[in-house]
Amino acid sequence: MKKWIKITLISLGSLVALLLVVFAVACWLIFTPAQLTKIVNNLSNRYVTCDTHFGSVNLTLFKTFPDAGVDIHDVWMVNPIQGAPSDTVAYIHDLVVGVDIREFIKNGNIVVRKICLDGVDANLFTSSEGQHNFDVIALADSSQLSDTTAFRLPEEVSLNSIKLDKVNGSYTDNQLGVRASLEDLEMDLSGSLLGESIDASLLMNIKKICYTQQDSVGADFIDCEASDVSVDVSSDGSFNNLQGRLQLSLPKGQFSMQGVAYVNDALASSSDDLLSIDIPFNYSNGSLSVDGAQLGLDQLKLSLTGRLQASSDVSYPSLLDADFSVSKVSVQDLLPYLPPQFAGFCSNMTIKGDVALSGHVEGGVGDTNVNVSYIGCDLMVQDGSFADMSMLPKPLRNISADVSAQLYLDSSATSVVNVRGLSATMGSSKVNLEGSLSDVLGQMNLDVRGTGSLQMVDVMSFIPDTMPLDVRGTAQLKLSAKATIDQLSQLDLNHIKLESNIDFNQLDVAYGDIHAISPALHLNLHTSAQRPVADKHCVVAAALLSDNLQLKMPSNQVDAKLTGTQLAVNLPDFSNLDKPIAAAFKLVMERTNVGVDSIGMDAEQLELNGSVRYDASQNDLIASINPNLSVTLGRTLFFMPDMPEALRMSSMAFDYKPGSCRLNDFNLHWGESDYHLSGSVLNLEDWLAHKSVLKADISLQSNYSDIDQLLSLISGMGSDPDTIEQMRREDDVPADAAPFIVPRDVDVTLHTNVKSCVAFDNKLSNLAGNISIRDGKAILDQVGFVCKAARMQLTGIYKSPRPNHLYLGVDFHLLDIDIEELIDMIPYVDTLVPMLSSFSGQANFHLALEGYLDAKYAPKTSTLLGSAAISGKELVVLDNETFDKISSLLMFKRSTRNVIDSLDVEMTLFRNKMEVYPFLFSMDKYQVCASGIHSLTGNYNYHVELLKSPLPLRLAVDVKGTMPNIGISLGKVVYNELYNPAKQDAIKQRTLEIKKMVREALESNVR
């Protein structure tokens, strides 16, 4: 540098320095603190509406060097408003404002470079009427407000430092119910904005912040408090490429909302900061990006990387695109920090496990809200456990979950939640689930598959102890289900796709007295939406299969071994229980023992096929279950009360459906008797309900039958035992009498074919014919049999209107029977026809008789009405006193052969009197005609007349008297010679009538 230039510069510099000193001294002399204070107070009265007082105003160079500054002390602003906590709006202990002196000197403008506040107390208040105590700035003239030019950021922001120290403040807003306070705020904001370049740094420390907001009724809605809050924000760069960092530290604090304290004691006493935020950011070309931002809530750390980019959307001018992740955290470490309300809810829970969460979020950000368009996240749970005896009987262990979700909140794509794995162990049981929930924001389609290995002991732990159920064994479970959430919530089984298979092993079930054991049992459950159900009316089908199932019920003596069990149950939609429930089954029982109410069954082989269809709308039991059965029984023993001997059944097969039972094969042995039955039974259920007549048409074949035993079995069938007992009492039935009571309300026809039988102590053989029981009538329709080598045919009707008044009507036809055996078989014949005992040989006997019997089957004589016929050839007249006397009076020769060539007698019976119509018989060379009447008590009045003899005489004998005092004397001859009594033919006529009436009785309804 040249010397003259140097000297010139030094000279000018000295001159400038001198001028500055002169200017300073002049300012000091002119702008004294008193003058300045006065000026400021005057100015404040113009611009501030409240009472304002400035204690002192000084110029300073040192506090603001190189700028000139104003140092103001003790500023008071007083604005009393009713209800305000203080009349003082603000008090500032010290205010320093630095001013650019060059700009002031050069252009006369006051440009503030620095502001320092030290010791501030502010009390801001808004009344419930909306009046503010800080509304103290005087409004400018309207003309001054007419400047409508757009605000433009100055090219250079001159303020480069703001410092606050010891700032305390409070804000009360009675209109919003807000109270806030600030204690000991320190802030240092420094930086510069020059053109497109900004360099700023903010450090702020607050000792305490409080905020309270009340709801409309005056209760605390939000109440929060933070201590030792530290904020550090720095940025550097141009507007188009700005880097910065935001750090916030909140070591202590409280936060409660609606009475719920979200920062409990454990969280408050944690050594870590309650809340920490560290966000490095980069703003470039309208895009704000963060990379590795950390948000910490105590031990819970959230990492965030993403960006906020400008968009053309007016509503949401910024687009958010960020990844976040939560570090692996132990659930048990977080639980203590739960609010007391939630902590109480889970106070009995023991929860452990590690949880990790990561995800991605996209959306638009507006001025006041965020429109998230996509959220994707992955949740991992490991080594979890859960125990709460009030919810689960046993702890859940080894809980692990791997769940991901893609939620398109803007519906640009289908949202889905995928459960890649969810497993847990309880006791010795383990369950695994996987699946997805698609269209999460729509109808939510659930598709889940699961497997399980279950110990029934663990399953039983869910069953209340009060239920007498105990299940042992294991089960392997496979499950798949597809449904929407609505379908699940509504239990819409018509559309839920469900398939479940359970394989039970070593199953041992005890329910009360019922005990079921199976080494292997398979259960399938599926809905009609998954695959068709057999019953079109049903939507759920359950099928149970087992090759080995043992059922026991000791109290009822049930012991059944099922070697083939197929049970299928079809269920209707639960939303409409009026629809029938159907069950089809096939049971094969190898050995079955059953005993109920003294009725026992011991079956070696029982096969049961069929179905039931439960209809709740039906009141009647049979109608409500609507069974359709096909039953096959092998060798079986039946034990029934009042039966000294068991019923032994070699086989039985029948088909049953409502209203009809088809007996295909029924081989039964009872004592010495054997029965083979086949046929059909109708109206069984209505008959049991006393609504209809039981109808049966059965073919009975037997090699040997004990008819008496059979009658005792069916006696009174269908009648109430109490009613029968009452009838016996009312009818004075002797205790030792057991009359057969014809079952009522039954219409049964037995087509019998019995080789031999015993009936009323008589041995019969080759019994064949129809036996019907029809509403109180037992009808034998031309039943043929052989007794004592005689062929017999019996048609009869038996009724039991009263136990001691029994009706019997018979048409009894015996062919070629030995008279002696006839009397031996039916002793009453000797009473009816006493003369019969005087003959010996083969005879035909035909008796049509009806009347009433007492309870011991003794005839009531006054009710008897009948007719009889006896015919025979070559009958031998037995020697007796009566015959000898008659033959003597008729002058029979000694040598007369006592053989009757033929005998044909017809007679009628009314009450106790038997009238014998005139009949002829020949003996040797004699022909005799006889007729008469006798009583069953032995009173006789007979006439015997000799029509033809070797003698030329007509002789007659009258036999009169009461046995044994019979008077036999010669009587008048009343018949012409060669008299041939006209055939009465009464028997024939009456027999035809009897048969006609029996046929009518069989063909007509019971009357």
Place this chain on the structure above:
Amino acid sequence: MIMKPAYLLVLCAIAAVLLWAGCSKDKDKSPKFSESNLIGKWSSGTEFWRYDADHSGRTWDTADDVNEDDETTMRFAWSLDGDQLKHVFSGDEVHQAVAQYYTVKVLNATTLQWDDGLEVVTFTKVKVD
């Protein structure tokens, strides 16, 4: 030789007697009774008979636990011809037609007496309240 004609004479006499005895005399001297007296209920001990005007009737014996209104009373149709009272019974289920004849001895407003061939039975009319 003397005895032979006597013997034959005796035999002839006996034959004559027998032939005379064998010839019946068909004389109808039986009394006639009025049916109107028969209508009503008659009893003999526990045995009851009831004759209705339509020629139907019923009979029962209370000793056998049968009463008038009982369905099990025996029913019959009756006719009275001279002194011959005819009963035609029909059974309950086995519809037998059994006819019984009685010879009426007495029939008036209070007494009925008949002979059934074995014995004579007397009935007293039962007054109906």
